[in-house]
Amino acid sequence: MVVDRRRLMASAVALSMLAGIPAGAAAQDGGGTLVAAIGAEPDQLDPHVTSSYNSFQVLENVLDTLVEPDENLEMVPALAEAWEISEDGLTYTFDMRDGVTWHDGSPLTANDVVYSYDRWATNNGWRFGTVGSVTAPDDDTVVFTLTAPTPNMLANLGAYKGLAIVQEANVESGDIATAPIGTGPFQMSAWNSGDSIEIVRNDTYWGDAVALDGVTYRFVPDPTVAVTNVQSGEAHWTSNLPPQQVNNLKDSGDIVVQAVPSNDYWYFTLNKAREPFDDLRVSQALAYAIDRDAIAQATNFGNATVNQTAIPETSGWYFDYAPYTRDLDQARALLEEAGVSDLEIDLMVSTDHPQSVTAAQVIAANAADIGVTVSIRQLDFSTWLAEQGEGNFDGFLLSWIGNIDPGDFYYAQHHSTGGFNAHAYSNPEVDTLLDQAAAESDREARKALYDQAAQLIVDDASYVYLYNPQIIHGMSPNVEGYSARGDAAIRFRDVSLSE
Numbered sequence: 001m002v003v004d005r006r007r008l009m010a011s012a013v014a015l016s017m018l019a020g021i022p023a024g025a026a027a028q029d030g031g032g033t034l035v036a037a038i039g040a041e042p043d044q045l046d047p048h049v050t051s052s053y054n055s056f057q058v059l060e061n062v063l064d065t066l067v068e069p070d071e072n073l074e075m076v077p078a079l080a081e082a083w084e085i086s087e088d089g090l091t092y093t094f095d096m097r098d099g100v101t102w103h104d105g106s107p108l109t110a111n112d113v114v115y116s117y118d119r120w121a122t123n124n125g126w127r128f129g130t131v132g133s134v135t136a137p138d139d140d141t142v143v144f145t146l147t148a149p150t151p152n153m154l155a156n157l158g159a160y161k162g163l164a165i166v167q168e169a170n171v172e173s174g175d176i177a178t179a180p181i182g183t184g185p186f187q188m189s190a191w192n193s194g195d196s197i198e199i200v201r202n203d204t205y206w207g208d209a210v211a212l213d214g215v216t217y218r219f220v221p222d223p224t225v226a227v228t229n230v231q232s233g234e235a236h237w238t239s240n241l242p243p244q245q246v247n248n249l250k251d252s253g254d255i256v257v258q259a260v261p262s263n264d265y266w267y268f269t270l271n272k273a274r275e276p277f278d279d280l281r282v283s284q285a286l287a288y289a290i291d292r293d294a295i296a297q298a299t300n301f302g303n304a305t306v307n308q309t310a311i312p313e314t315s316g317w318y319f320d321y322a323p324y325t326r327d328l329d330q331a332r333a334l335l336e337e338a339g340v341s342d343l344e345i346d347l348m349v350s351t352d353h354p355q356s357v358t359a360a361q362v363i364a365a366n367a368a369d370i371g372v373t374v375s376i377r378q379l380d381f382s383t384w385l386a387e388q389g390e391g392n393f394d395g396f397l398l399s400w401i402g403n404i405d406p407g408d409f410y411y412a413q414h415h416s417t418g419g420f421n422a423h424a425y426s427n428p429e430v431d432t433l434l435d436q437a438a439a440e441s442d443r444e445a446r447k448a449l450y451d452q453a454a455q456l457i458v459d460d461a462s463y464v465y466l467y468n469p470q471i472i473h474g475m476s477p478n479v480e481g482y483s484a485r486g487d488a489a490i491r492f493r494d495v496s497l498s499e
Helices: 004-020 051-058 110-123 153-156 168-172 223-232 243-250 280-289 294-301 328-335 355-369 381-388 408-414 428-439 445-460
Strands: 033-038 067-069 075-077 082-087 089-096 131-138 141-146 186-192 197-203 214-219 256-261 265-270 303-305 344-349 373-379 397-399 466-473
Touching: 033 051, 033 223, 051 214, 067 223, 075 082, 075 153, 089 110, 110 131, 110 141, 110 197, 153 344, 153 408, 186 214, 197 355, 214 328, 223 243, 223 466, 243 256, 243 373, 265 355, 280 328, 280 466, 294 303, 294 355, 294 466, 328 355, 328 373, 344 381, 355 397, 408 428, 408 445, 428 445
Parallel strands: 033 214, 344 373, 344 397
Antiparallel strands: 067 075, 082 089, 089 141, 131 141, 186 197, 197 214, 256 466, 265 397, 265 466, 303 466
């Protein structure tokens, strides 16, 4: 990534002056600068374009959404301090919070939400298929008018920072990719390409006062190095713990480990737009060939739960369905029925996500037992995303992070028009069920529709699901106020550093 650091630093100086903070100076009442060791450098920081978890670890602390999930993953006010839903469920009226300013000092208005929605509709359109219009009758009010009831509308608007409110001038200048201007608790200060990103406290933040002077995100791809950095005091926090050390680290006194069940899932898929993977029996054969327990153990050392559907068992939307056991005879029979022999698969993984490499190695060994050769292609995540977007793969392996509503687990990935259906899966019955579920307001009926869709998705092996990992973060004992979350959001606004 090429970053114009001079322009970014000039922007940071301007932001600091507008916020009343001398450039390069630390606030006297601050809590120091927290150093966070993350697994890889973000590909970019435009929230409506990136899909990188490393990007969202930064953006979670810089940008805001209309509403946001609390610690129980229920939607609560953020930039919208209140809202009303019409009796017919077709009109959502949001009252914007008073006095919110962008990091450059300009006021946030309802028109910023309308502008942001227009970008969401381009990049996350699958979430907003029932939105007829979004208007701003005045600077403090935003009205979403729907064509059908949408029970997950609030989650669609606030589930993650990919739905953040952005500033039009920041977008039009092109700076948003490297220097996003937000309304969040911290603002961009510097991007040191190949090394770190620095954010500093926003003293005009609309929420509770922030203790930290800032956060420095250092790019530390080696988990062992990340842990050593925390233990030695070079870093305060990391999301990049070595799985094989987690259980021992929990018992150590020099690092605090927080582990919570996550809404993440890991999976692999085959490209249905290519022969012979357009024959679903090939994907099903791999689903019978793999050893999920071995994959979960190799990647997470007991800190994961094997699951053959996407939604974890800790969720009220969980569907208990597991049709695949390791059955090599069944796997071979499916390949024979499909007329496939001497199969070779190019399986694309990201070196920025070491678990994907480890999982692929186990899958390759499992596949060899049924005469299938899996070649593991290891790419940095930016290249991985580009190859996925171009369809240049036989298969790929990755995770999906932090979903809340059941629609987030299935629609974009498995609806034939879904924005993340890179593997070209299409089943008209699944499309119908997902469309019906998205508009169903009765929770029990809605769950039944998603359960039916999930069963078809699993039976078709659209994704071959592997496991739900735990969210595990490590930090030094002087980090106070931090809580690991099931949606994998990294929030530092309530954190301080004790002496």
